[in-house]
Amino acid sequence: MPLEFTPYTAPYVLALVLSVVAVLVAYPNRASAGGRWLFLMAVAIVVWCAAETIDFASTQLVWHIRAAQLSYIGATTAPVLYFLFAVEYSGRWRSVPKGAAAALMAVPAITTALAFTNRFHSLVWTSFTPYRQEPTVILYGHGVAYWVITIYSLVLGATAIALIADTAVRNSGIFRTRSMIIMAAAIAPWLMQLLYSLSPRSVIGLDPSLALSVTCVLMVMAIARFRLLELTPIPREVLVEEMLNGLVVLDPAMRVMELNPAAVKLLGLPKAPAAGAPVTELFVAWGDAAPAALSAFESGSPAVIEVPNDRFVAVTKSSVGASLSAGVRELVTLRDVTAQVHAEQALHDANDALLERVAEIEALQAQLVEQATRDSLTGLNNRRFLDDQLPGELARAARGGYPLSVVMFDVDDFKQINDGGGHAAGDAVLIEIAVMLSADTRGGDIICRYGGDEFVVVMPNADADSAVKRAAAWQWRLRGTSQVGLAGPLTISVGVAAFPVHGESAAALMVAADLAVYASKLAGRDRVCLAGGEARPRLAGV
Secondary structure, eight states, rough: BBBBOTTHHHHHHHHHHHHHHHHOOOOOOOTTTTTTHHHHHHHEEEEEHHHHHHHHBOHHHHHHHHHHHHHHHHHHHHHHHHHHHHHTTTOOOGOOTHHHHHHHTHHHHHHHHHHTHHHHOOOSEEEEEEETTTTEEEEEEEEEEHHHHHHHHHHHHHHHHHHHHHHHHHHOOOHHHHHHHHHHHHHHHHHHHHHHHOOGGGGOOOHHHHHHHHHHHHHHHHHHHOOOOTTTOOHHHHHHHHHHSEEEOOOOTOOOEEEEEEHHHTTTTSSSTTTTTEGGGGTTTTTHHHHHHHHHHHHHHOOEEETTTTEEEEEEEEETTTTSTTOEEEEEEEEHHHHHHHHHHHHHHHHHHHHHHHHHHHHHHHHHHHHHHHTTTOSOOOOOHHHHHHHHHHHHHHHHHEOOOOOEEETTTHHHHHHHHHHHHHHHHHHHHHHHHHTSOOOTOOOOOOOOTTEEEEETOOOHHHHHHHHHHHHHHTTTTTTTTTTSSSEEEEEEETTTTSSSHHHHHHHHHHHHHHHHHHHHHHHHEEETTTTEOOTTTO
């Protein structure tokens, strides 16, 4: 291949180097939004610039033609790839039909095939003319296929520039700066292509591929300086379309103006109703939930609506667009809160179960306390209860300055009752005493089965004489008791101690009462003995 490097060749060598750099920079970012198309476009530019370098360095016509044929591989695909990059970069890729990229490549593929078979039909080039005896510069006469691919490329380029310009307008900051750079990168080769096609003799030696060196420089700068392929702007309409929450826009007459795909799905509609449809058309799939939904849409009060298929949708409403010429619009947001409602219900059920369990535990605790402080046979308080309560009663008596008496007694010859009638007879006697005491005590008195056949009655606000008289009355009543195992009347030996005369503490008072009981036993039983005094026999008729 005879080559001659001339001043015409140098710019294309530079453009080739710059395009190779662009390929190397774009390659690591080819997985980013638009990155694959930018990388492939850089590869196409490398092919185009390499072919043009050979074209302007060749000294034989055959190599000019072969280089021109090779250049069509890059020259016809680069505009398409830039257009695809612009579509994806601007956030409109989701609206592109499947297979559109392959369809857009059909024209470049056909044109390239025509270029390689041009000698059979001359649809791409009609003539090849050396320029003023310069063997490295050829003026090409263009056929119909050339004009088809040129117009096709110019249209795609102009559309891509418009998409990038729209992206620049809708964004700010770094996104706007990058969009302006990308737009400038496309304008230079687009203008060069237009000028080359309309007036080739005015740009002798300047092929459109040369302008792509500007494109490569700007693209590399945008990638390296402004992170072109790392941060990609997302159009607001794409965000709305991709939202999981449903959005419905209503006019003041409650007509549907817009709704996103999420709203269509949440409403259970097969497709979005036409613009201007009455709001009632939104709820045709909600059945019995339609009235509640319509009320929420009209009132604007937040609501959670149960809809078919055991789902729950939260409805909120707000006014938007007050500054727009179109006037105020109502924006209704629909949010699937099924999981949240079910979670709240599960939490509520768990809380109810917990409260029920706590109530059971409290009942069990109360039962345990009752069992711990209550005598199971007689139902009276037990010794533990007395030990807990007596100190407090004494403290209150001391603060109030009133007397308090303790009456302690046990059953005379209780062992003989058990031996004669068995433990059942003894239990019956104890129960009889408990019933008598419960019926003949005041509301503030504390009645306890102290242990075995011993009983204690604490009488707040009762002096020693009052306590002795009440104890004597109990003696009289019990003597009339008839129980199995009793050989004679039922008698008790009683001891009485009063606060503060016989003791100021619970322990001292209980010891005094116990000693008084012992004194009654020594005196012959069936007695009431006051602590520190003589035993008194049962009073007749009391």
